[in-house]
Amino acid sequence: MAWTREQMAQRAARELRDGFYVNLGIGIPTMVANYIPGGMSVCLQSENGMLGVGPFPYEGEEDADLINAGKQTITALPMTSFFSSADGFGMIRGGHIDLTILGSMQVARNGDLANWTIPGKMIKGMGGAMDLVAGVKRVVVVMEHEAKGEPKLLEQCTLPLTGQRVADMVITDLGVFTVARKGEAKLTLIALADGVTLDEITAKTAAKFENGLDRAAA
Amino acid sequence: MAWTREQMAQRAARELRDGFYVNLGIGIPTMVANYIPGGMSVCLQSENGMLGVGPFPYEGEEDADLINAGKQTITALPMTSFFSSADGFGMIRGGHIDLTILGSMQVARNGDLANWTIPGKMIKGMGGAMDLVAGVKRVVVVMEHEAKGEPKLLEQCTLPLTGQRVADMVITDLGVFTVARKGEAKLTLIALADGVTLDEITAKTAAKFENGLDRAAA
Amino acid sequence: MSKVYSGASLALAELMRDDMTIMAGGFGLCGIPSALIGAIKLTGVTGLTVISNNCGVDGIGLGVLLEAGQIRKMISSYVGENKLFAEQYLSGKLEVEFSPQGTLAERIRAGGAGIPAFFTKTGVGTIVAEGKEVREFDGESYVMERGLTADVALVHAWKGDAEGNLIYRKTARNFNPVVATAGKVTVAEVEHMAEIGELESDQIHTPGIFVSRIVHVPNPVKHIEQVRTRKRELAGAN
């Protein structure tokens, strides 16, 4: 009865605000673009050098010179601008992107985030993930609550970190948590997926969290 | 019988090489552009954001959006490119400019250069001078040998420095000196202006120098 | 949420306060945001720290704010064209921090790109390096310089659109592209307002993300500091 991938994307889309510049990661985060509320203007950035990412091209209209950071063919919009990767990451590092929505392998109670490597497996590299979590104003993680029956929300990450105390919110198939990036570590459950109980999410979460459901509902 | 300003510029022009990217300071250095040898291709950079500086405009064709680093109206050439000041100084700091020719108030035997301020007078600021002497591959100074009867080539600069050990060559109205930028301080006279004697230039130079006239002539 | 404002004063509404830090593009009088500077004068704010390569000339550009006594401190590379500047500086009314021009441009770029500090050869062994860390890399000495940001950044562009995309013209580009990145709020004045889509995506100098507010200022008066010309009969001689 947990949320589907589409529902997770839909929930993440509620974090968008009119006028936001947003960087979307690969997978479920990409799907968030399908749920931008009507009338809301949101501009998507791709760190490889593009502001104003359009939808996938029609079949036969793919342009090898026009790809997003996931190396997928995309299209431009009338307001699109292109720039270098150095400028693309200047935007990110300089705090000009309002929101990034990305996947993760683990998130700790204090907002530590691990999503780039599993020791012992072939290391692929972190790509732009470390820059995004360090530089973007607000970091929303969208991920399955568990991986092969193991919780992904932990007291401490066991995988090498992508960033320290960088997550602001975690949306899983079971619910939504907010994370304090400053001060004492604090994870707060603010929503449950339809049909998910507090007991169930507590059982499947390896990090202590506060119950903020009442406050959120109020 | 010393060299005229035109002759000094002419002598400085002998330091140009085909394919060089060159930044010219204000005053006599600007006149060097008039003596680029025929058939030689030299590209002038202006640090405010232009590569390929053309001659002054015809009367009535001045463009307020087209000035050099001396804030003088200029023209563009077919190969001209424009860029930001950050990029203009990136070229300079990154060692992409082959040669700069600039004026100075003092040069020391070890290549120290002082050309931006006189303590006690109103400080105007260094503009781009410190960047140029620190970043350009080769720095040629063109200046009067004396200022109000005082030598400008000294054992040590008395004015606040623009850069430490940055001058490669000094061209004055009395002669030409090379300067060692690395290792022991070493100033070498390699040419005398027409009619100037070794005694005269020695008397008017407050820095010890070696006589390299024979070697230069050989 | 439109970025387009119908006048320079409106474009600054609720942004200005005493003792804030502002930044302005331009080199000499070339590419300066004159209309926005004029609007700042009208707000009457004082105690400003102003980051800009120059400080205009008497009565033009930032000289207007100097005249009105609104500037407390300048961070510049060269202020030689301004008599009033000398007076206020010598009388102690005005504080000045000189940064070499290339270092200033890079400090602004760094500020906009989230880089708090970097090393440069420029200024090593000069008073610019006094009080700053000097460190050797690969046998050469470099001085550490800090990034710069501002509460409000002002730029002048040739063309812009409602998205905030900007294109500059010739050497009027100068400091404007980096200044545009370094303001908490960046306000742009543009000579031509284009329709969305009119500016070619590959040719935009400042992507709209950096610009919060934009105002159309058609046919601005442009001043030239050093008119230099050649005579027509000399054509070909240069």
Added chain:
Amino acid sequence: MSKVYSGASLALAELMRDDMTIMAGGFGLCGIPSALIGAIKLTGVTGLTVISNNCGVDGIGLGVLLEAGQIRKMISSYVGENKLFAEQYLSGKLEVEFSPQGTLAERIRAGGAGIPAFFTKTGVGTIVAEGKEVREFDGESYVMERGLTADVALVHAWKGDAEGNLIYRKTARNFNPVVATAGKVTVAEVEHMAEIGELESDQIHTPGIFVSRIVHVPNPVKHIEQVRTRKRELAGAN
């Protein structure tokens, strides 16, 4: 002294030697200097250190040099698309230094702009910061990263001219403009060779000063890693 060479191999003549450091523009297979990479294969040089965001895929782009055993070390942010890479890495034939993508882009820009080191938030508290200086500025921690340069830098542009001026197309721009600034010698391959004056001065992405050699490579084969499309009947739904 013409910068124009009539073929990719000629454009690399006398530049390549064993154990040198090269740098290549491109992101994935987009905007990569394929012809120049092919020409490096033909030179047979080995022991290369290669600075590039990715390492191509098997048989395409830098994958070609990997296949030929010419690369000793990669400095990249992501190499996940290359099976051969994994093999060579695990067998100890290949050394890898990972740099976060934004840090890598900035390190290359810094190298080209004469900046030996800078501070960034990216990677603080991760293995990327291990062994590097971490310092606090205004209450936040930053890690010091070093600039990067190369003996030879290779870029791919859309248009170029004999002066070395370059214009890139869409997201094929990516790392190319910064890579162009960071080579002791930079070699550019261009899809279209323009006459001098044809490229608009305000629209040049890489000024000619950065480009030592240029070669015209018309109609290059371009590969796409992830073809994603929408169906026509869904028009308007997105």
